[in-house]
Amino acid sequence: MTTELPVLATADVEVLELPARKAPARRGFIRAALALWRTRIGLVIVAVVVGIAVIGPWVAPNGPTDFVGTPNTRVVDGVWFGTDALGQDVWSRFLHGGRTILVLAVVATLIGLVTGVVIGLVAGYNRGRLDNVLMRAIDIILAFPGLLLLLVAITTLGRNSWVIVLLVALTVIPRVARVTRGAALGVVERDFIGAAEALGESRTRILGSEVLPNVAGPLLVEANLRLTYSIFLIGALGFLGLGLGLNKADWAQMVNENRLALSQQPWGTLLPIFAIGLLTVGVGLIADGLGRAVAGIDRGRAD
């Protein structure tokens, strides 16, 4: 299926009449995606959750580890959502707790994305033996569930943030590489690549400025899906009580700390799972909107 993913140069056809068009093809599907409600809702949700994570620590009424009252109490004077199992302010911990998961997930996804794109482009452009070897290697990595990889690795390597980021990045690489390669295969056959080769452009230049822009659509969809998965993985570690274990607030870790008191004091669990759930759903909606826009452009060509 991946090989049939759309080739975005066709977006030119739609946008061509616009005067003073600076950026090439890419504009087309982003505009189409923004016209869809699901993309807009996704963007708003993501903006709200990211906003909470970024601004939260500055507006939190208390510090993340301040004790404000009796443990596990739902109603405490002057505290919005009560206290957690240690008597800390749930609302303040929630406001402080978004950064870790967000930063780790975004950094891991970016590292995986860049590496995956390079591997995919090289495989798709060169084909032949190298391509075969790379794709087989990817099949093998995919045979190992991401969460399992993380758990196996932190057993003796320890829960260091770099270990976690690099391993999550490793789970991002195979799918990104596959999607990039699939989309690139359709592009490298086209005349403008042949023209660039004939002009004697370097391979890096051809891959970077001729092939890459034309696989941007499927890639952007995949990047969003991978981000959802990275958030899931890092959240899952915290949920299992195997996160970084830093002495500070963290959404996923909050779930682990508070879920046993769910019936007495649900907020300590509910606030972070709402945030994590909304974040992944928001990113998922954006991915779906982009995916539809990219596929729509492709369909337009077939007609």
Add this chain to the structure above:
Amino acid sequence: MGIVKFVVRRLLFGVLTLFVVSVAVFVLTQALSDPAQAILGREAQPASILAKQQELGLDRPLLTQYWEWISGLLTGDPGVSFTNGVPVMDVLGDRLWNSLFLMTVSAAISIPLSIAVGTYAAARRDHTFDSTTSGTSLVLASMPDFVLGLLLVVLLATNVWRVLPAVTRIRPGEPPWSDLDGLVLPVLTLTLVVVPYVSRVMRASMIEVLESDYVEMARLKGLPERAVLWRHALPNAIGPTLQVIAFNIAYLAGGVILIEYLFNYPGIGGALRDAVTDRNVPVVQFVAMFISGIWVVVNLLADVGTVLVTPRLRTQLT
């Protein structure tokens, strides 16, 4: 190339995959860092680390250690637990069956359900059922398993309605079906994780089949729509979906880790989580190989199955 040759090649690739996975698991747990150091902590004296290494057999060359581990694994003896010296098989014992039971029940419910939902949504394309399920599954599919499971706990077990137990209670030695009430939420969570994915692919595949010439032919010769859908279209639409079904069954093998921990279900997932905290390397290694084993076998079956149900692929095998 015949089907036999294809199966043999696919089998060899499965073996190669498991070999590479075993090397990766070994390197990550025993070669990149020292388990003895990890168990004793950073402040441990060199002498006690050395003693621990000798006790656990970690002072021998890495190749010897790998060989001992892998040959033990293949002969059904995956070593002894680091924490209490009990054989790994005894530590896990019933947990293996409990987990397999949870996976099987979830798959047995979610796979037929996804096929039915996908088929029905495709048949009523763009009508209420289709748009409702596609919206719901988009949201469900993007939500992490543990978030979904916790929301179900809040909804059905603790805060809103208290109709189901929030934990599974299976006593040691009892079969996994001894607590059916406690099984509902874990199975429901895993079902809600799997159905959105599989039904979406099923729907897409079905829509394509419904637009084909032979379906139109079946309709034109006057067959009732039900027969067209279930007898003529469905078998052809399942082929492309098999891979995704396999992927999701394999996903269940990994997904049980979180769900078992969440519902306190006595399976390998819970054991794995505890073994990671205790740095109990032999248990971690065994569970990892067990889960990837399931993963490889299920994918192999799906690849062969896809070829078997798609006649035109049989002639194209390369």
